[in-house]
Amino acid sequence: MKKKTLTPSNIIFAIFIVLLIIPQTRSVLQLAVNKVRVQLFSPSELDREDQTRLQPFSYELQDLKGKSTSIEIGFGNPVFISYWATWCPPCIAELPSIQELYEDYGNQVDFILLTNEDPDVVRGFLREKHYNLPVYSPLMAPPEKLYARSIPTNYVIDANGKILINETGATDWNSKKARAIFDALIRVGQK
Template sequence: MKKPSLSTIFFSIFIILMIVPQTRMPIQEGISKIRVALFSPSALDEDQQTQLEPFTYRLIALDGTPADVEIGKGKVTFISYWATWCPPCRAELPSIQELYTDYGQMVDFVLITNENPDVIRKFLNKKQFTLPVVLPQMETPAALLERTIPTNYVIDKTGKVVIKEQGATDWSSDKIRETLNLLIGA
């Protein structure tokens, strides 16, 4: 009988670790962090930017208070659809937190999830995130509806989708900051 090669042994161990739930999440999150380190979103080409009709996104904060956000009514908006159980979402949240820390007063940040508020609060506390996480109180607008998380949008003051990005990415990059500075007029 042939002795297995070292690469076969490592591959087998990797497969086993991906099957076990306790090790799968950290491995997937680590792989997603590599993507975050390598990719930063760019503004869409002008012909790919979608113009939304101004609307009020009906939302509720984790404490149960209304947290409605006006989209396309004079303020730049960052929308993120995410979940605590999603490894790519977890991988990009530190960069979103950095961006929120620096731009939270100038940009409406809206991190939308459908999870249990207790689960979300526990996750945010553990990671020491201060992000404005909200729960939707209406159907997702058709122009923002995607089946993939994370899906993130940067929407300008008039409601134009300037950036749309699916998958983990670096939201605290110089490229994103330059785009936000242009959009807010800084």
């Protein structure tokens, strides 16, 4: 019978597994892994046959101060929708890239970041991270085509309600590829 020896890669793997089991280090490791993922993945536009059109609707929302509002989807403005949470490592990993995108496109694209968390928790998180993202709680069930079972799930919808991007998992929204998609959306809207 051949005796197995410990190799450095086996030791590192074992340490990684142990750290994932310990609650205090699990979220730190998950965030680090997702930050690497963000660096590797940019959003991709859906193939034309996979792009579906939403019936225009008003998304009934509540902002973090408790004020009810509605944002029109499919009525002339491109929209970025993100389902996320403050406790979700992939969400946290991609938020810096969403913030950068929002800073550059927020006056031409409607950004809707949706969470069901306590508004005080969300406000504290945004303040700590220095984000000024438009975060809301939904006051209605999303249309079936925008129903997400996992977070983060993000959608980019054109001015006519066509879903161009449906991306799940941590993604680099500030990539050249994403910016090219947003630039094209804005050009089409200006015609």
